[in-house]
Amino acid sequence: MNALFSGLTHFQALALFSLVVSATFAFLSKREAVERAKYFAWAFLAFLLVAIGIGWLMYPFSQ
Amino acid sequence: MRTMDVNEAVNQERSTGSSALGIGAAVAGWAIPGLGHLLLRQWGKALVYFLCVGGLACAGLAMRGGVFGGNSPDMFDRLGFFADLGTGGFYFLAHTLQSAGPDVAHASGDYGTRMFATAGMLNLLTVLEAYEIGRGRRA
Numbered sequence: 001m002n003a004l005f006s007g008l009t010h011f012q013a014l015a016l017f018s019l020v021v022s023a024t025f026a027f028l029s030k031r032e033a034v035e036r037a038k039y040f041a042w043a044f045l046a047f048l049l050v051a052i053g054i055g056w057l058m059y060p061f062s063q
Numbered sequence: 064m065r066t067m068d069v070n071e072a073v074n075q076e077r078s079t080g081s082s083a084l085g086i087g088a089a090v091a092g093w094a095i096p097g098l099g100h101l102l103l104r105q106w107g108k109a110l111v112y113f114l115c116v117g118g119l120a121c122a123g124l125a126m127r128g129g130v131f132g133g134n135s136p137d138m139f140d141r142l143g144f145f146a147d148l149g150t151g152g153f154y155f156l157a158h159t160l161q162s163a164g165p166d167v168a169h170a171s172g173d174y175g176t177r178m179f180a181t182a183g184m185l186n187l188l189t190v191l192e193a194y195e196i197g198r199g200r201r202a
Contacts, residue, residue: 002163005125006171013174016122017181024115024185027108028192031202 018047080199088197092190093151099193112189120153120182127166128175130157143176149183149190 008016022043026036084103092099097113100106124130131143147154157179166172195201 002125002127005122005175006127008126008171008174010170013126013171013178017119017174017178020115020119021181021185023111024189027111028188 014048014051018044018051022047080197082198085194085197085199089190089194092193093149093186095152096150096186096189099190099197103193103196105196108189112186116150116182116186116189117153119178119185120150121160123175123177123179123182124153124157124161126175126178127161127163127169127172128177128179129165129167129172130154130161130176130179143180146180146183149185149187150179151186153179153182 022040025043026040030036030039088099088102090099091102092112095113096116097109097111100109100112131140131147133141133144133148135141135144147157153160165176167176192201
């Protein structure tokens with residue numbers, strides 16, 4: 001298991017984190033299956049987009 | 064009439080819970096993620112919470128993330144300790160599960176540290192929910 005997870009790229013680690021946190025939040029905050037699915041999809045995409053956006057904003061400062 | 068029905072339903076829902084059940088579910092949920100909901104017969108939530116919290120904690124350990132100890136003088140390390148402690152049983156099994164030890168010099172180890180702490184915080188949220196359900200304040 002160590003080899004599987006230690007070899008994750010930055011994006012894969014972000015996707016795993018987003019997936020798990022979004023699923024937990026969806027089950028904590030919504031009661032209906034459809035509402036949960038919508039919330040999960042929205043939160044998952046928002047996690048990815050915001051992280052990638054912040055990454056691009058920080059890119060000029062890394063030079 | 065409709066308002067009366069809603070109020071009756073709410074009162075009936077509240078009366079089904081008890082303080083002992085809430086505390087029991089919270090302690091069980093802290094020790095093993097999802098167990099509190101399992102005791103409250105919420106099978107789906109129990110499975111999802113166990114897989115999410117347990118999966119994130121195991122991923123964090125497998126990525127060789129650090130686990131904070133409780134005797135650090137640094138305030139942020141102490142906050143990390145409380146976050147890690149939220150994983151319950153996974154915190155006490157961390158050294159067994161992570162045979163290679165932490166390696167936070169690499170990015171994956173640093174991510175692992177955050178993932179393990181996040182698993183603890185998520186579990187604390189599920190524990191609060193289990194407590195509320197046990198008390199009958201939430202369906």
